[in-house]
Amino acid sequence: MTDAHDVLDRVGEAVFALDAGWRFTCCNEAAADLLDRDRDDLLGAVMWDEFPQLARSRLPDVLHETVADGTARSFTMAAGDDRYAIDAHPDDGGVTVLLEERDPGAAGETASEPVGDGATPDASNGGGDRGERHPGAATGAEEWLDATTDATAVDVLPAALLDRVSDAFVALDDEWRFRYLNGSAEALLARDREELLGRVIWDEFPETVETQFPEGFYEAMATGDPVAFDVYHPPLGTHFEARAYPGPDGLSVSLREVTDRKEREREVERYERTVEAAGDPIYTLDADGYITDVNRATVEFSGYDRDELVGEHVSALIDEEELTAAEDQLRDALAEGTVGTVEFDVETRIGEVRRCEATIAPIPGESGFDGTVTVLRDLTELRQREQRLTVLDRVLRHNLRNHMNVVMGHAERLRSGVDDDTLVASAEKVVEVAERIMSLSDDARRFEDALKPDAGELAARPIEDIEWGATEVAKQYPSADVTVEAPDDGLVLAHDSVTLAVQELVENAIVHNEGTTHVDVTIEREGDPGDGEVRIRVADDGPSLPGTEREVLEHGSESPLEHASGLGLWLVNWSVTKSGGTLTFKERDPGSAVTIHLHWPADESDGRVRGESTDEPTGEDAGDDGRSVTHVGDDAGRGRRP
Template identity: 25%
Template structure:
């Protein structure tokens, strides 16, 4: 029996092995004294990628890089562990897939109770992420040290440069205390004002400001004191030492609370020359503006980017806009339709070539004809714009009749002839000339009478036409001319009066349009329609003959079958065959009856249309099926508020309602009382009828394509022939409508019927 302490040791060892095998974040495994792998835990699999059978028995050198194996790093690590009982190091290690990771490694020696080396325990941890973070931190710290040194050098250099700039700046710089006492003035401050530092120190700040600017300046100074660190810009006049006032532009910044400054900083410059020049420019602009506003032409000034810098009021009148609203906008943004126009090209040419250009252009969005006088300069364009719309319209009006008429004459497929009110030829196009050569064998001549070209039998008709045209009634008719024995050319002839400004007839236009192709297409369509009608009649007649001629033979066969059945004993060996014959004859008889029913539907298509009341129609169906409705406790709800009646064939509608209602009752769900809803709606000039029930429903994915087929049945638990929905679809389509279904198994069905309102 094992000793208790031995059992306890075995238990502890197994527990330790179990614990190690479950550790997933550390690779923990045993090595023999020569460095060969004896065990492999889950963490080792996760980190190194090897399974137990792939790595046990292998030397640990497989985890080291090629360079480290050459340098015998694995052996040195084991020797170090032997010397010190433990070896700890970090370095790159290789996974099974060849990728490397930064590992934290600890190798510990293991001895037995007698002091003999049993091997090594090796623990490896993947610290690649920490390695990257440490490397990044090292790089960042080095970069920060480099930047600090560089910035320190820059600050020292900038401070020296700043001092030099302040003392030699063209602008004046002054530092004031809280009560506007001078703390510092640069050399430029004395140069600008003429006052030395000693002289300026003896003057009050307000005493140097022009009386007219003093209220504004005091308000400005007060705002500077109440809004620290917020720069304030101002322009005002100050007294020069020589006794005159100069204009200064200053920027004040309250830095009294800044411990490095503790002053109000004032940067200023002498802008007297600029202010006086601006005043002179404003005065000249006022004079020029007065001139430009008084002229009758429009005037605009554009910069080099074609943006408006000036627009006179006449331009606003021409364009129908506020002239001031155009300032600062690009002319091509305001009028995008003018891009690539003649004006656009002229503006660009004037800028590029710097010479005067005159152009005329039409701007369709405004219906505006303009004459542009374009004067370039290095700064942009000055353009005088004259509205010439009336002149252009007058010119166009003079040319319109002749150009339009000639364009229509020679670019149309019509043959056109113009006559005066005395029926004398005034003008004609090439098409008319060719037709006259072909059909009249005569050349058209200006001044010739229309009757010269008429056939004798047509003279009376032409005179009648001319009389009607005097009442300005256009006349249209068709005429044909034989080309060959087999071919005839057709024309649509149109006579129209031409009236003057007083609405009086002054001429006649005769046009002939070749409609031979249309006539041939109409004749072919009529022939095909007649052929289809005849084929349909022949087919119906054939079906009628077949169905009626089969009835007598089928009835005879059925009678003979019944006689033989009566005379034959039940145990006769021919009884089964006779029974099968009787069944087949019965089925054939049903098919003939159904065929006759379908033929009756076709023949009813010629019934008289009448207004059919939908509520009364439902009442008729309910009355005819009262016992079926009561037996199954059926509830029928109707809403015909939108469409209460239809102009249609009552027999068709009755059959449709009958089939849909009876089908909903026949195919109701067991244990569920049938509920049928019939609702009418109007949708885009169509009357829509919705028949909804709560029955068994239809598997549309399986049966949807064959739902309306003849003799198609999908629920054999209920007696039927598969005729109902076929008849419904046939009758709906005969009425010019269409039918669709939405359904699901055990979800009921909705049949949607659409009929034209007219």
């Protein structure tokens, strides 16, 4: 078919066909030019004899795999300083190849991927000129590489060759009528080619008038030069790379569907914009630890320009000893393909040493590991603040307790050694205040032990532990009337400190109430395990909490002028927050109620997670529906107050 010949010779892509004996059976002018041979000299010649350097590349293996399993493949390959995109399509024991020169990149080759996978590998894994077979060549490859003696050369007509490839090829005359379509174009347009031949493209596909096709086609015809352009075709929802090649009597067009590639490019662009805009330093390393990319925050943090960092080994920023220790910690995590977190010092350009937390994830590649991506978080101020607070906490608590012991000793002596009622009252006031300060110091130590990072984690814990804690603190105040009602069993998702938090609420309700205190502690569940909640309600009939105390409970905030009177309610807030819960406050008449809302975990099979409670509550009665009711106090037998 003359039109198929015209299309084949006009298009810019190099196209050639090989038979089962690896002989050229067809080739267009672009292929002859690219291979630097006369087309007539190539036809019938064995490829590996004509181009022995290619026999030492990845190409023989890929072509053999294509023929062997009948699956088309796309891959990129470097030859010297040039780089090529290659499509290989099997047919009748042979193979048709489309070869297109790409912009020069890193020398090397990529492993082939079936076209149907939508993967177009484009990363280099080494290369350059080689004097021996590519190490990836299959064992015994010479057997098929040289299997040409018994094969019979069969000429492939241009039309048959074009029908093998996945790209769509179309020929239009100078009045925009179809003169030729290959099989891929027929499938793409969903029209029989015989039906379209002789018809005007704009009449048959009027929606294309609103795309980039007319502009590209007219430009090629007007200038007489090939034109390449991208097209988005809304009716098909697809992106194309289009190339229009003008001739004396019309236009030859090649179309390559690149929708998946465009989507990947957009994803990469979105990722790059996100990384660049991130406030934390982010950088990538290759498998040997050399920096391959950095974001703006890394440049600002380190003080180095981007060009100064890219290509340098990461040891330019991180001490090698710490780097080795970090690598040891990360080895197991990276081997499993998970994220690892380590801490190390980073030295900036001006010599400042910053303590950083690094979250490091592996970058998967064809070899299994292509490097890492690291997100840094500057911990310098945090660690310095923690150190200062630790020193202040130790010094203040130690000195506070020692000095308060001295104050209390002298106040006791003063109280017992004078007869003046006024002086005795003053001494008693000193003792009272000193005891409060000592209690505050004890609270600080208790809270620190309960809330420090290694004091336990969020886990499913027995509800009865909280019930037991509320009962135990109530026993310390026999004049109070405390009722604790809870389910007989079950779990709550909470931090270790949540029992202390409930105890603090109970104690706070008792000590801030004049006269006989009545406190109700109710633990109940709503919903179902996994998505329900456990509510712990502490209600009393005493004075309402001041507004500043409520702010601490509900919002965890205070001001220099308006603040809570102690640390107890801060403990409650911190504990509930650490447990992933919330707090609500409600006024009553009389009194008020504080409710802790926690998650009801799905696993109800184990009634205890850590530690067995050895002390059993006293005065416990069986509830009506699998609940226990415990009364503590002088009037514990009176039952719960309404």
